[in-house]
Amino acid sequence: MTGSPFKYVVHQIDAVDTENHTFGYTVVDGDLLGEELEKIAYETKIVAGADGGSILKNTGKYFTMGDHGIKEEFVNEGKEKALALLKAVETYLVANPDAYI
Template identity: 50%
Template sequence: MGVFTYVTDATSVIPPPKVFKAFVLDADQLIPKIVPQAIKGTGIIEGDGGPGSIKKITFGEGSEYKYMKHRIDVLDKENFIYSYTIIEGDAIGDKIEKVENEVKIEASPTGGSILKSTSKYYTKDDYELKEDEIKAGKEKALGLFKAIESYLLANPNAY
């Protein structure tokens, strides 16, 4: 098994509490509403929504994947930290055992936010991730973050 770690940063003009609420706490309702072609639906299938809960994400018709399940590991509303582990689904295929993700949203000096994301890919056997596989995943995640930011900018009273 190999472990590959990738770090991504993104910035937003929106303050951390608002970004965290939309991007993490209300994601199950908001994301299918603003990007239905990417995410058809999400929901808790086990637990109460806190750590240990299992979420299922059903991808939209525009996606190459059908679904994935992830376990919530940390949900720290005060420090704007969300960690989860992708544990099942065609999005991770048969070469990856799991993917651990941590998202931290920090205040930027300009009053906006800095989203810091760390992903650890645990591969099966001696499989090595290719840079283009990681790049594609990063671009999708960043696109989702920017779609939420655009929604918040267009709807300033939404949160």
């Protein structure tokens, strides 16, 4: 993905649970947060799909500074970018099965 307006983002790994296929991470710094967001916390869980594949469930919690709100288009744009990234990774891994265990 090119053309991102953001120069940097700092992530903090909060939890990794390999047994339950979950992990949590938080965006703690970067111009993505702007002046209105303190942080964005994500929790991701991978579950078995009915067709033998996997389903990724991702939840984001936005922590604002003061009384600021979150615009729906900001959240939707982030979802679209995340989905595009996941699709790109999926395409690569399907085409290159030796790239992972």
